[in-house]
Amino acid sequence: MLAKNHLQLITYKAYADLRSEAAKTIMGFLWWILDPLLFMGIFYIIFGLLMKRDTKDFIPFLLIGLVTWRWFQNTVSHSANSILGGRGLMHQVYVPKIVFPLVIIITDLVKFTCVFSVLLLYLWLSGFALNPAYLSLPLVLMVQLVLIVGLTLLVAALVPFLPDLKFLADHILHMLFYMSGIFFAGSSIPERYQAYFYLNPMANLIEIYRNILMHGAWPNWRALALIAGLGGVLTLLSSRLIAWNDPIYPKWIPQ
Amino acid sequence: MTAGSPVLTLRNVGAFYWRRTGYLKKNRFWALRDISFELHQGESLGVIGRNGAGKSTLLQLLAGVLRPDQGSLINHGAHVALLSLQIGFVPYLSGRQNAILSGLLLGMSRQEIEKKLNEIRDFSELGDFFDQPINVYSSGMKARLGFSVAFQLNPDVLLIDEVLGVGDAAFKEKSGQMMREKIRSEKTIVLVSHSPGTIRQLCDRAVWIDNGTTRAEGNTVEVLERYSEFIKNKEKPG
Numbered sequence: 001m002l003a004k005n006h007l008q009l010i011t012y013k014a015y016a017d018l019r020s021e022a023a024k025t026i027m028g029f030l031w032w033i034l035d036p037l038l039f040m041g042i043f044y045i046i047f048g049l050l051m052k053r054d055t056k057d058f059i060p061f062l063l064i065g066l067v068t069w070r071w072f073q074n075t076v077s078h079s080a081n082s083i084l085g086g087r088g089l090m091h092q093v094y095v096p097k098i099v100f101p102l103v104i105i106i107t108d109l110v111k112f113t114c115v116f117s118v119l120l121l122y123l124w125l126s127g128f129a130l131n132p133a134y135l136s137l138p139l140v141l142m143v144q145l146v147l148i149v150g151l152t153l154l155v156a157a158l159v160p161f162l163p164d165l166k167f168l169a170d171h172i173l174h175m176l177f178y179m180s181g182i183f184f185a186g187s188s189i190p191e192r193y194q195a196y197f198y199l200n201p202m203a204n205l206i207e208i209y210r211n212i213l214m215h216g217a218w219p220n221w222r223a224l225a226l227i228a229g230l231g232g233v234l235t236l237l238s239s240r241l242i243a244w245n246d247p248i249y250p251k252w253i254p255q
Numbered sequence: 256m257t258a259g260s261p262v263l264t265l266r267n268v269g270a271f272y273w274r275r276t277g278y279l280k281k282n283r284f285w286a287l288r289d290i291s292f293e294l295h296q297g298e299s300l301g302v303i304g305r306n307g308a309g310k311s312t313l314l315q316l317l318a319g320v321l322r323p324d325q326g327s328l329i330n331h332g333a334h335v336a337l338l339s340l341q342i343g344f345v346p347y348l349s350g351r352q353n354a355i356l357s358g359l360l361l362g363m364s365r366q367e368i369e370k371k372l373n374e375i376r377d378f379s380e381l382g383d384f385f386d387q388p389i390n391v392y393s394s395g396m397k398a399r400l401g402f403s404v405a406f407q408l409n410p411d412v413l414l415i416d417e418v419l420g421v422g423d424a425a426f427k428e429k430s431g432q433m434m435r436e437k438i439r440s441e442k443t444i445v446l447v448s449h450s451p452g453t454i455r456q457l458c459d460r461a462v463w464i465d466n467g468t469t470r471a472e473g474n475t476v477e478v479l480e481r482y483s484e485f486i487k488n489k490e491k492p493g
Contacts, residue, residue, distance in 0.1 A: 009359040023347035
């Protein structure tokens with residue numbers, strides 16, 4: 001377990017990094033909203049206008065997928081180099097190495113919170129009202145967080161030993177981006193492939209989010225429980241892995 | 256802890272780094288092979304050695320950054336910190352915020368740091384700059400801030416690498432003087448240097464290491480004499 005001082009360090013470092021990042025640009029904090037808006041704008045132009053599909057409510061359908069996917073992708077991708085990036089610090093003071101990926105998880109969580117709030121606002125304004133299924137939303141968000149933490153810690157733990165994994169991880173993420181049903185519904189793919197499609201936790205989560213936010217439908221509890229279990233096991237194993245390698249990282253990572 | 260009782264005990268300590276030497280190949284590089292000495296409460300111990308003797312690795316071991324791969328290092332309950340400048344500074348944040356961050360990294364709690372912030376500001380002589388982002392600081396001002404944080408947080412054992420005094424000339428004198436005071440006081444200090452002069456001036460006892468191995472330990476004058484003799488012989492051609 002992390003000591004109280006280390007928890008203070010993690011939260012303060014996350015706060016410091018966010019402040020510093022915002023101060024680098026003229027528009028500062030606004031970029032946390034603007035950046036994803038521009039990103040989504042591109043997909044809106046391409047898929048919402050140019051390649052307009054007949055699917056009803058395609059824009060909210062697309063945005064829910066993009067926003068929740070981006071949270072997942074950004075955190076995993078950013079944290080891949082987190083322990084390597086701590087080389088300057090870990091050779092000067094003793095820092096539990098798990099601090100480095102945890103800081104990234106927090107900063108990306110804060111940014112996601114901003115974007116997700118904007119998404120909810122957009123949905124409410126375009127007629128998708130609050131509904132009873134929203135009660136399950138915090139739980140779904142928690143499950144995705146657990147999944148993100150598990151994968152993030154795993155990638156962060158391994159990259160210092162296998163730096164090439166960083167490139168591989170980015171490509172796998174890119175592939176999953178197209179295979180998580182951001183642009184299409186799971187029901188629209190051939191039936192014999194659907195079982196494989198739903199092996200991807202993000203595909204399930206994105207569908208669950210859409211069901212809650214757009215259709216007022218309750219989540220698929222079984223899928224949710226399985227994802228939570230997977231995330232939990234990954235988190236446990238990966239944090240053990242990082243703790244176990246804690247004294248070894250400074251030996252591997254050149255100053 | 257009473258004066259004279261052991262704070263850190265090193266027995267035949269060795270430590271290596273992994274060096275990647277090719278595709279899926281790695282090598283152990285032993286930076287320290289056989290280091291033994293004891294650090295006592297309240298003393299100033301000088302560690303002398305040539306470049307590449309393993310001094311920096313030794314400091315990392317003492318600071319708890321590295322663990323020994325052979326032998327034993329016993330910490331008898333002291334908080335050991337490396338006096339390094341600008342630990343973990345983040346650009347665009349104020350001096351105050353960076354002081355808090357540095358303090359947290361050095362293992363203090365937020366509350367402990369808050370109590371010392373005024374002392375840190377006064378000691379650093381930054382004045383109003385303390386609340387301005389550090390990217391407007393000169394490198395000397397940054398060094399002053401970093402030094403003040405590490406100095407005011409007051410660990411049980413202070414590890415000092417080489418250079419005494421930082422920043423511009425005036426602050427250099429002040430920080431150098433403060434450090435000398437601290438070294439001469441009851442504070443437990445390990446000072447690492449390749450210059451016999453600094454160690455002779457400041458340390459009660461000395462350890463000479465070469466090639467990752469303890470060559471001598473004891474009275475400063477005697478250890479330095481043997482070290483100087485060794486250097487002289489090395490420099491002689493043939």
